[in-house]
Amino acid sequence: MKKLISAATLALSMSVSGLAVAEPLKIGMITTLSGGGAGLGIDTRDGFMLAIKQAGNDEIEVITEDDGQKPELAVQIADKMVQSDQVDILTGIVWSNLLMAVAPSAVAQGKFYVSTNAAPAALAGENCNPLYFNAAYQNDNLHEAMGEYANKDYKKMFIMAPNYPAGKDSLTGFKRFYKGEVTSEVYTQVGQTDYAAEIAQIRASGADGVFAFLPGGMGIAFMKQYAQSGVKISIMGPGFSFSQDVLGAIGDAALGVKNSGHWAKDLDNEANKKFVEAFQAEYGRLPSIYAVQAYDAGQLIASAAAKADVKDTEAFRAELLKADIQSPRGKFKFNINQHPIQDIYVREVVKDGDVLTNKIIAPVFTDHEDAYAKDCKM
Amino acid sequence: MTLALALEQLLNGLQLGVMLFLMAAGLTLIFGVMGLINLAHGSLYMVGAFACAAVASATGSFWIGLIASFACAAAAGAIVELLVIRRLYDRDHLDQVLATFALILIFSEGTRWLFGSFPLYLDIPRLLQGAVALPGGAQYPVYRLAIIAAGALVALGLYLLIGKTRLGMRIRAGESDREMIGALGVDIRTLYTVVFALGAALAGFAGAMVGALQSVQVGMGEPVLILAFVVIVIGGIGSIKGALLGALLVGVVDTMGRFLLPQVLALFVPPSQAGLIGGAAASMLIYVMMALILAVKPRGLFAAAHA
DSSP states (O other): OHHHHHHHHHHHHHHHHHHOOSOOEEEEEEEOOSSTTHHHHHHHHHHHHHHHHHHTOTTEEEEEEEOTTOHHHHHHHHHHHHHTSOOSEEEOOOOHHHHHHHHHHHHHTTOEEEESSOOOGGGTTTTOOTTEEESSOOTTHHHHHHHHHHHHHOSEEEEEEESSHHHHHHHHHHHHHOOSEEEEEEEEOTTOOOOHHHHHHHHHHOOSEEEEOOOTHHHHHHHHHHHHHTOOOEEEEEGGGGOHHHHHHHGGGGTTOEEEESOOTTOOSHHHHHHHHHHHHHHSSOOOHHHHHHHHHHHHHHHHHHHSOTTSHHHHHHHHHHTOSOBTTBOOEEOTTSOEEEEEEEEEEEEETTEEEEEEEEEEEEEEOOTTGGGOOO | OOHHHHHHHHHHHHHHHHHHHHHHHHHHHHHHHHOOOOTTHHHHHHHHHHHHHHHHHHHSOHHHHHHHHHHHHHHHHHHHHHHTGGGGTTSOHHHHHHHHHHHHHHHHHHHHHHHOSSOBOOOOOGGGOSEEEOTTSOEEEHHHHHHHHHHHHHHHHHHHHHHHSHHHHHHHHHHHOHHHHHHTTOOHHHHHHHHHHHHHHHHHHHHHHHHTTSOBOTTTHHHHHHHHHHHHHHHOTTOHHHHHHHHHHHHHHHHHHHHHHHHHHTTTSOHHHHHHHHHHHHHHHHHHHHHHHHHHSTTOTTOOSOO
16 A cells, blocks of 8 residues: 555656756755764754855755654655655765665665765775765775874874774774784774773773774763873874864863864865855854865755756766865865765864864875775776 | 783772762662652753853853752752652653653753753863872872762762651651651652652762763763663662662673673684674673573562562
């Protein structure tokens, strides 16, 4: 019965859309606006909406819904957006496990998915898809950059990540480029808030550096506790652990920490200056990497929409692939697997007036490609 | 593995246990006296942390924030008791769970509405910054030692309150026979509100102490709530003594498991695998312990004598 109804609605909707002329482009944004991870989703939404607003295209309509960081909820919302709202493009999901629940089925139904953050390896290699674009990075990239950076000054590293797929990818990415000795590889619980046991192990490990991938609240807790522990081994991590959304809550304990990123507030290019200024004027705070990625995703969609009709899938895809945008990251282009080729930098947490933020020290990779693109046959 | 490391981990376990005790004490009191399952206890913990962070950043003093956390959580507890919980005592546990779950959602979104989605900053007071040397050469954060001391003081205070005062006598009487204490002319409604506010204040105090160590954010109470339930089930529902022992047991076993299991496994499998499997096994350890204890003592270690 259900099948019959959905078939009937589909037929009906197809006949209706066949009649309409010059339809608007509908974008469904599913992101995390409640719960512990809401900070990331709010930056995603705000960055994206800024780009859409700047594009000034009245034909673009964005519907936003909160997934509460729950995969089952994200799937429901996606179904609703595809079937009853009839969106053309889905975007906005922050977490890889949610993305894996939504994106493959969306592209199978002929919708575009443009990722603003999550970039699991599973969608970058063999299972790449012409309708799936990633405007952010590939999950391993920032960890790989830290591995490369650690080669310079660190002989023995203690590495740590939460026990879930992205955590495992993180340490794999780090080890892909790090040549020194890994003294311990520790997996913590997802959402863990007390790191006393791990800090004691770090103290006893004899390592000369610590690499920690702990996004959101986990990183805040770890850094504050580490600063009080009296352990002096230097900490580094991917940009997620030290992004603008958590720096305020970590406080001065984050000062001087090295972390990798494909963007920082002080990146010297015209588009970045304009973006940071516009974001601050609009929302009264500094943007995070999540905001930048979503901003670029918004720009990409707007740039393609200006030249092609989204109903003409091939033409629209070709326009997206050109990546004809002024990214705050400076250079931006797509690889064959439709993930970015971009520069990755090492940044340091500094104090700018009263506000903690990241400053770029040096590039680690230039035009970095991910390790999975070679398996993508498109 | 050195002795210093083992000692440090033991202290870490104690500190976690003491913090769990602050949560579990309120939970078990409320269940023991009023027969109420309060899922919103974690929200009161969050209220305490937010109150402390907000007041500390406004006044610049952690200590005023700490007092505020006590007051705010107690007030929130009393208000919730008067408005909602009071209507639930005669209902069955399912209704209580549903209503207090709704309270979690209301508290979470209310807090987000007031403070926004980004975590707040709460730092450790200057007096308790830094680390002290332990015998054996390792260093240990002063603040964690202070938490252990504060928890021990609260445990002592609760023991005196319940064992030696008139209020404590009424609480014990309320635990044994609710109808009878009402018939004897004790104002049971006020007693319930006081007990609920006391439990809430302890949770708020725990939230503020831990907030300085971790991150103050919406939803921070729920993971602790689950552990606190494990604690009171192990300790015997309604028993403060059981809550203390259960909390210390859970704290030490959890910490030692996270630390020792990967090391033991590393003797048999490659280190990276050992980390992955050991980490996963360690997170199950306290639940396995709970199952074992319940198999031997189905009503927990110090079950109250009555039904």
